[in-house]
Amino acid sequence: MIPRTLFDHEHEEFRNTVRRFLAEECAPHLEQWETDHLVPRAIWQRAGELGMLNATTPEAYGGLGLDRLFSMIATEEIYRAGLASGLIGFGVHDIVAGYLVNFATEAQKQQWLPKLAVGEAIGAVAMTEPDTGSDLQAVKTRAVLDGDEYVINGAKTFISNGTNCDVVVVVAKTGTSGKGAQDISLILVEAGRAGFSKSKPLKKVGLHAQDTTMLFFEDCRVPKENILGGVPGQGFIHLMKELAWERLSIAISSVAGSLAVLEHTLDYTRGRTVFGKPIFEFQNTRFKLADLKMQLAVAQNYVDRCMEQCLARTLTPEAAASAKLFCSDLYTKVVDECLQLHGGNGYMLEYPVARHYLDHRVLRIAGGANDIMKDLVGRTL
Numbered sequence: 001m002i003p004r005t006l007f008d009h010e011h012e013e014f015r016n017t018v019r020r021f022l023a024e025e026c027a028p029h030l031e032q033w034e035t036d037h038l039v040p041r042a043i044w045q046r047a048g049e050l051g052m053l054n055a056t057t058p059e060a061y062g063g064l065g066l067d068r069l070f071s072m073i074a075t076e077e078i079y080r081a082g083l084a085s086g087l088i089g090f091g092v093h094d095i096v097a098g099y100l101v102n103f104a105t106e107a108q109k110q111q112w113l114p115k116l117a118v119g120e121a122i123g124a125v126a127m128t129e130p131d132t133g134s135d136l137q138a139v140k141t142r143a144v145l146d147g148d149e150y151v152i153n154g155a156k157t158f159i160s161n162g163t164n165c166d167v168v169v170v171v172a173k174t175g176t177s178g179k180g181a182q183d184i185s186l187i188l189v190e191a192g193r194a195g196f197s198k199s200k201p202l203k204k205v206g207l208h209a210q211d212t213t214m215l216f217f218e219d220c221r222v223p224k225e226n227i228l229g230g231v232p233g234q235g236f237i238h239l240m241k242e243l244a245w246e247r248l249s250i251a252i253s254s255v256a257g258s259l260a261v262l263e264h265t266l267d268y269t270r271g272r273t274v275f276g277k278p279i280f281e282f283q284n285t286r287f288k289l290a291d292l293k294m295q296l297a298v299a300q301n302y303v304d305r306c307m308e309q310c311l312a313r314t315l316t317p318e319a320a321a322s323a324k325l326f327c328s329d330l331y332t333k334v335v336d337e338c339l340q341l342h343g344g345n346g347y348m349l350e351y352p353v354a355r356h357y358l359d360h361r362v363l364r365i366a367g368g369a370n371d372i373m374k375d376l377v378g379r380t381l
Helices: 009-036 041-049 069-080 089-103 106-118 235-271 283-311 317-347 352-359 370-378
Strands: 123-126 142-146 149-159 167-173 184-190 196-198 213-223
Touching: 009 041, 009 069, 041 106, 069 089, 069 235, 069 283, 089 106, 089 123, 089 167, 089 235, 123 149, 142 167, 149 167, 149 184, 167 213, 167 235, 184 213, 184 235, 235 283, 235 317, 235 352, 283 317, 317 352, 317 370
Parallel strands: 123 167
Antiparallel strands: 142 149, 149 213, 167 184, 196 213
């Protein structure tokens, strides 16, 4: 592959720190986390100590004030280590911080960003509803102004960090114009408020250590000051501005996970003997792996180029959608081909490829289904 040029010495030192933390303090406990459907708060706090949570948060608000490359490194290492099952929630937490850094009032920043940066508070985003997915303008959750408070009613589903969350960025309609986007606001809702409740963790195909739940709002009252940014009706604009990073983050995850699977499969095929010789020695095996390596080299370079644009604040929605679409589809191809090369062992969870098989699939749905990504790219033709 073409050498990557994004990272300097400081970035690589951070990568080594993250890699040690994941190997020594996370990987040995993954099975227990999957049984509990939860990553312990102590892990969040330890990640905060190491700068893994919201490294891009300004120092004035308790963060490190670093560039997005540190977020990229944390994501890559989580997928490289096969720990997305629980730690995918770190990425959602980072998105919450992004909303606050970019759009919140000074009081909102002071209240939440320092706590989020050290893992004292855990963030979640509540977009999806039982009957509404990628079409965010169709959300039914409504917040009605009553004096100095908004009264929220509605339900959200598939909420990452749902059990652990201390603050939720809730997508709700606050206007009545009927013009869709103009009626949407983002509202900060604290856990523990009357009328705000959480379901038990949802049973999923994969990501078993991730506390994914439904959230319910029944006459839940919050101060009108909890509107993100203080001005209602700006929610859809805020969502669209942050979706590019969310989609690029999914592309980053997909390439890192794919490369990890390819590496594990190379090791497996070189060590496993069939008909008197290693599986790798068969031309069919080498051709398949060569094809995957070639496609991943292209994907990595495209993602790195998108990251350069992200750092320069020139990343377009089309480029982010293309990255998310291509890379998450490629992740599925890599996992499927590599599992097949493992034979029956590939279906056993003691082999990393099986865990990736379970945990990767949601990336073609999260951040906007890939069918929607095709439509977004198609609009630019």
